[in-house]
Amino acid sequence: MATFVLIPxxxxxxxYWQPLAAELRTRGHDTVSVDLPCEDDTAGLAEYADAAVDQIGDRTGLIVVAHSFGGFTGPLVCERVPVDLLVMLTAMIPSPGETPGEWWSATGHDQATREEVEDIYYHDVPAELAAEAEKYSRGQSGTPSKEPWPLPAWPNVPTKFLLCRDDRLFPAGFMRQVVRERLGIAPDEIDGGHMVMLSRPAELADRLVGYL
Known part of the structure; x- marks a missing residue:
């Protein structure tokens, strides 16, 4: 049995991890849906990692799944606890010393997403489920976006990147290039948009379990 640590x-x-977590549990695995202190202006990247580690507790067989902005936290967790695999799920890939706020221009995201699109996050999520998920949106402090990513290099842990072909926030062509440049690997791909854990939870669960 693996423990999937789901970092939002x-x-x-x-x-918003609930549909995926349910699918993973039906496949015989444990899950931790991490609650980050995103509304706390005193909490930065270190405190985000602290929160994840505290919620992991003494669980073992860890597979860290970092989504979107969670890409800045996932690798920090891998430096703190024994992790079998890090999966970057359509996630921001940090470079040493780079702040999350700098990431957008440093990666060329602004040029890659000049075209205006509607419904960036929930365009392929069933309407009823999207409406439910939007009820749980929270405030986001700007504190962690101003902090340099503290690791001198990528953690020594096996890493996969799973991009979403229909992602409107991080378009597939853009992310393929970022993954090659920053991780030196070819990304794996899945159909679906940025919130693939809501639009395709069973398919995503199969892909994640397949990594085992």
Whole structure:
């Protein structure tokens, strides 16, 4: 049995992981849907990692799944506890010393997403489920976005990147290039948008379990 540690993106309540967590549990695995202190102006990246480690407790067989802005936290967790695999799920990939606020221009995201699109997050999520998920949106403090990513290099842990082909926030072509440049690997791909854990939870669970 593995323990999937699900690290959310910005301004997200961990409840948006519920459909995926349920699918993973039916496949015989444990899950931790991490609750980050995203509304706390005194909490930065270190405190986000602290929160994740505290909620992991003494669990073992850890697979860290970092979504979106959670990409800045996931690798920090891997430096703190024994992790078998880090999965970056359509996530921001930090470089040493880079702040999350700098990431957008440093990666060329602004040029890659000049075209205006509607419904960036929930365009492929069933309407009823999207409405439920939006109820759990939270405030996001700007504190962690101003802090340099503290690791001198990527943690020594096996890493996969799973991009979403229909993602409107992090378009597939853009992310393929970022993954090659920053991780030196070819990303794996899945159909679905940025909130793939809501639009395709069973398919995503199969992909994650397949990594075992």
């Amino acid at each position: 993106g910005a301004a997200c309540d961990p409840s």
